[in-house]
Amino acid sequence: MLHQASGSSSATEQAITDYLGDRLISIIRSHNTPSTIWRFRAGKQAYVLKAELGSATTLQRELRWYLRAAAVGLPRGLFVLGQAGSAFTFLLLRQFGDTATLDDAALTGRAAGDLGGHLRRAAAMNATLFRRTRRGVPVEVVHGVAARRIDKRVAEGMSHPYLLPLLTGRTVTVNGIPLQGLVRSWRDVADRESAVRLLTQAEVGLIFGDLHCGNILVDGIETEIVDPRGGPLLPMAYDLGKLVQSVEGGYGAIMTGSYRLRCVAEDEYEIEIDMPPGYAALAAWLRQWLGDHRYQQALYQAAQHFLAMLPHHASARRETLALALSGILQFQRLREALAG
Ligand SMILES: Nc1ncnc2c1ncn2[C@@H]1O[C@H](COP(=O)(O)OP(=O)(O)O)[C@@H](O)[C@H]1O
Ligand SMILES: [Mg+2]
Numbered sequence: 001m002l003h004q005a006s007g008s009s010s011a012t013e014q015a016i017t018d019y020l021g022d023r024l025i026s027i028i029r030s031h032n033t034p035s036t037i038w039r040f041r042a043g044k045q046a047y048v049l050k051a052e053l054g055s056a057t058t059l060q061r062e063l064r065w066y067l068r069a070a071a072v073g074l075p076r077g078l079f080v081l082g083q084a085g086s087a088f089t090f091l092l093l094r095q096f097g098d099t100a101t102l103d104d105a106a107l108t109g110r111a112a113g114d115l116g117g118h119l120r121r122a123a124a125m126n127a128t129l130f131r132r133t134r135r136g137v138p139v140e141v142v143h144g145v146a147a148r149r150i151d152k153r154v155a156e157g158m159s160h161p162y163l164l165p166l167l168t169g170r171t172v173t174v175n176g177i178p179l180q181g182l183v184r185s186w187r188d189v190a191d192r193e194s195a196v197r198l199l200t201q202a203e204v205g206l207i208f209g210d211l212h213c214g215n216i217l218v219d220g221i222e223t224e225i226v227d228p229r230g231g232p233l234l235p236m237a238y239d240l241g242k243l244v245q246s247v248e249g250g251y252g253a254i255m256t257g258s259y260r261l262r263c264v265a266e267d268e269y270e271i272e273i274d275m276p277p278g279y280a281a282l283a284a285w286l287r288q289w290l291g292d293h294r295y296q297q298a299l300y301q302a303a304q305h306f307l308a309m310l311p312h313h314a315s316a317r318r319e320t321l322a323l324a325l326s327g328i329l330q331f332q333r334l335r336e337a338l339a340g
Contacts, residue, residue, distance in 0.1 A: 061230030097219025112281030134205035156311035185331035241301020
């Protein structure tokens with residue numbers, strides 16, 4: 001395999017596919033990550049091989065995350081083995097269930113209590129990890145790290161002219177309602193010390209770091225999490241924000257193209273996101289489970305998550321507009337939640 005890695009990526013993919021032969025179940029490719037996933041069977045167990053060519057920064061971090069989690073005593077979970085190399089990195093996991101995610105379960109209309117149980121179990125796994133690794137950090141430092149990241153992403157986003165009205169506009173009309181543009185919404189909170197204090201935890205730890213509902217796997221009443229993001233320690237609200245981004249912001253639906261978007265004018269849009277049927281009730285469940293304060297903190301993170309991902313998706317214009325509009329709506333919800 002390492003030898004093949006010096007050839008073209010399609011030759012390498014073909015080599016892995018050929019090697020697996022009739023053990024191969026399917027290949028999963030998500031459009032916004034550079035890795036490829038092979039599902040295959042060996043004996044009675046099904047496995048997932050996630051592999052990426054080149055420096056594979058994301059997958060190398062993911063692998064480091066598993067090693068770090070093991071170092072703090074977390075059970076091995078699905079992790080079997082992995083290897084990071086300069087030309088090729090891979091990760092081998094046991095397959096969990098039939099690969100269905102919480103997004104998939106919600107699409108089938110499962111009850112909110114059932115979906116909520118999976119969210120609670122996923123959040124509990126994250127909390128265990130956090131408890132074992134947490135350390136106090138001044139609010140200014142925690143927020144400063146986030147703010148520098150957002151400011152950088154905003155600057156990158158500005159290089160895409162079609163995004164300018166949504167980023168810098170005083171007003172963006174969404175579904176007939178005039179709302180504040182993204183940068184103003186962001187600065188509105190980030191420049192107010194009292195708001196920053198209210199919305200930022202003075203504590204960081206090791207968490208999954210990408211706990212959206214497409215990374216939460218469900219099998220009956222059992223839950224697992226995949227696709228952790230290795231990197232700096234983070235506040236727990238970061239992942240609670242990922243949950244809110246999925247359940248309220250329709251992140252998964254946007255990623256699968258399940259939305260309709262109409263541009264009425266440069267700063268006026270209509271958007272309808274096909275939220276999975278289970279999510280309306282789950283959103284209410286999540287809000288209650290979080291409580292007012294944690295919900296506000298999570299909303300602030302969710303809005304930032306939408307903002308942060310714009311430059312990386314920018315070549316897919318409609319998708320990026322949908323993400324930006326959902327970000328604007330999340331900031332509006334935050335304003336409403338803060339106004340009480
Ligand atoms: N260990 C696993 N067991 C079952 N399904 C998995 C497993 N790992 C990944 N998957 C399936 O593949 C999808 C993409 O995997 P993920 O690691 O999230 O990759 P990506 O980086 O492309 O988001 C998941 O949403 C899930 O459906
Ligand atoms: Mg994923």
